Amino acid sequence: MEVKQRIDELDWPQIAAGLDNKGYAQVKGVLTSDECEELKAGYANEQRYRKTVVMERHNYGKGEYKYFAYPLPALIQQLRESVYPHLAPVANNWMLQLNKEHAFPGSLDNLIALCHQQGQVKPTALILKYEQGGYNAMHQDLYGEVFFPMQLVFILDEPGKDYEGGEFVLTEQKPREQSRAIVLKPGKGDMLIFTTSFRPAKGLRGYHRVNMKHGVSELTEGKRHSMGIIFHDAK
Ligand SMILES: O=C(O)CCC(=O)C(=O)O
Numbered sequence: 001m002e003v004k005q006r007i008d009e010l011d012w013p014q015i016a017a018g019l020d021n022k023g024y025a026q027v028k029g030v031l032t033s034d035e036c037e038e039l040k041a042g043y044a045n046e047q048r049y050r051k052t053v054v055m056e057r058h059n060y061g062k063g064e065y066k067y068f069a070y071p072l073p074a075l076i077q078q079l080r081e082s083v084y085p086h087l088a089p090v091a092n093n094w095m096l097q098l099n100k101e102h103a104f105p106g107s108l109d110n111l112i113a114l115c116h117q118q119g120q121v122k123p124t125a126l127i128l129k130y131e132q133g134g135y136n137a138m139h140q141d142l143y144g145e146v147f148f149p150m151q152l153v154f155i156l157d158e159p160g161k162d163y164e165g166g167e168f169v170l171t172e173q174k175p176r177e178q179s180r181a182i183v184l185k186p187g188k189g190d191m192l193i194f195t196t197s198f199r200p201a202k203g204l205r206g207y208h209r210v211n212m213k214h215g216v217s218e219l220t221e222g223k224r225h226s227m228g229i230i231f232h233d234a235k
Pocket residue numbers: 128136141152153168214215216225226227228229
């Protein structure tokens with residue numbers, strides 16, 4: 001099935017409820033096994049990428065990732081374009097609840113135009129590879145003034161078969177509280193949608209801001225690849 005149709009047919013009201021209530025949503029089986037394999041097979045094809053980052057060198061964790069160059073591979077471009085319009089209303093609702101004037105445009109093209117106006121012109125979609133002992137330190141993917149508050153990650157290997165450990169970890173931190181960890185174990189082909197920076201949470205007196213970070217726990221065995229889609233471009 002075409003990517004756009006596959007995405008449009010997901011249960012968006014349920015996904016939006018997960019994002020509103022918990023700051024993330026796990027969607028099973030969005031990519032086929034073949035699509036996961038094709039993305040991994042392209043890892044060695046340097047022409048596809050604009051930059052490689054060895055995570056240890058920056059204390060980002062242990063592993064490696066590569067940012068795709070424009071034009072993005074068709075699969076990634078289609079995912080980025082077709083998921084965005086379903087998330088923009090959720091993001092706009094968040095901004096309203098947090099009393100922010102900001103409204104995100106309804107289409108990815110217009111978000112990218114806003115990024116360009118701020119000098120954010122580099123693509124941020126990436127592919128990551130971790131081996132035994134690898135991990136990704138807790139972080140937020142912000143690359144300039146324009147940032148969309150949700151992003152995607154697709155898991156390209158099968159936990160329990162291709163690797164052990166390597167769980168996807170989120171922390172959420174409410175004002176004047178300690179952080180709480182959320183540990184997810186997505187399967188191969190699953191899509192996670194999660195909060196990039198902050199989201200509103202309902203308290204006794206209206207909505208307050210909850211900060212979120214994400215990372216990956218240590219791989220105890222095997223190899224784990226993932227593909228991330230961030231909607232804003234980078235400086
Ligand atoms: O490997 C992962 O699951 C997390 C990747 C990540 O940090 C990202 O896509 O922004």
